[in-house]
Each structure stands twice: as structure tokens, then as C-alpha cells.
Amino acid sequence: MRPLTTTFPTDDASMDVREAIAALPPDDAELVRLVYWDGLRSHEAAQVLDLNPSTARSRLAKAKQRLRSILETETTAGAQVANENPVSPSRE
Numbered sequence: 105m106r107p108l109t110t111t112f113p114t115d116d117a118s119m120d121v122r123e124a125i126a127a128l129p130p131d132d133a134e135l136v137r138l139v140y141w142d143g144l145r146s147h148e149a150a151q152v153l154d155l156n157p158s159t160a161r162s163r164l165a166k167a168k169q170r171l172r173s174i175l176e177t178e179t180t181a182g183a184q185v186a187n188e189n190p191v192s193p194s195r196e
Contacts, residue, residue, distance in 0.1 A: 126173040131166040139164060 125133050131153070138149035150160035 120175060120178060121171070124171050124178070127174055128167055128170060132163055132170070135160060136167050136171070160196055 125136055128136065135149055135153060138144045138152060139146060144152065146161050146164055147157040149164075150157040151157075153160065155163070
């Protein structure tokens with residue numbers, strides 16, 4: 105089996121995703137990391153985590169739904185802050 109690595113990109117969008125993953129329950133976060141960062145297939149991640157493959161797929165689908173919800177909430181909150189504090193063009 106391949107060695108597992110957990111390295112993360114550092115741009116703003118990646119940081120948002122990383123924070124959203126950290127908000128997941130630890131077992132779900134690890135599953136997401138194994139599949140999306142370490143490149144394992146869901147059945148390989150299931151083996152690593154000692155899960156039934158169908159359980160891993162189900163948990164992964166639910167984790168992705170939670171991530172979507174978290175990221176949409178962050179995006180909406182960020183848009184509201186931007187609308188409340190509009191940047192006015194400078195006048196010279």
C-alpha cells in the first residue's frame with residue numbers, strides 16, 4: 105500500500121476547504137483526507153479505516169454534503185460582510 109501523506113495547498117480557497125474539513129467529525133474528516141488529499145479510492149480508504157466499503161461510500165457522501173453546507177454558509181457570510189462594507193473607489 106502507498107504511504108499516506110497529508111499535505112495541504114495554502115491558497116485562500118484551499119484554506120476554506122481545510123477549515124471546513126476540520127469542522128467535520130474526526131472520522132469523517134480522515135475519510136475525506138484519505139480520498140481527496142491522499143488519492144485513495146473509497147474502498148482503499150475503507151480498508152485503512154477498517155470500514156465496510158459501502159459504509160465508507162455512504163459516510164463520504166454525507167461528509168461531502170456537510171462540506172457543501174459549511175462552505176456555502178461561509179460564502180454567504182463573506183458576501184454579506186462584503187455588502188455591509190463596500191469598498192468605495194478612491195478619488196484623486
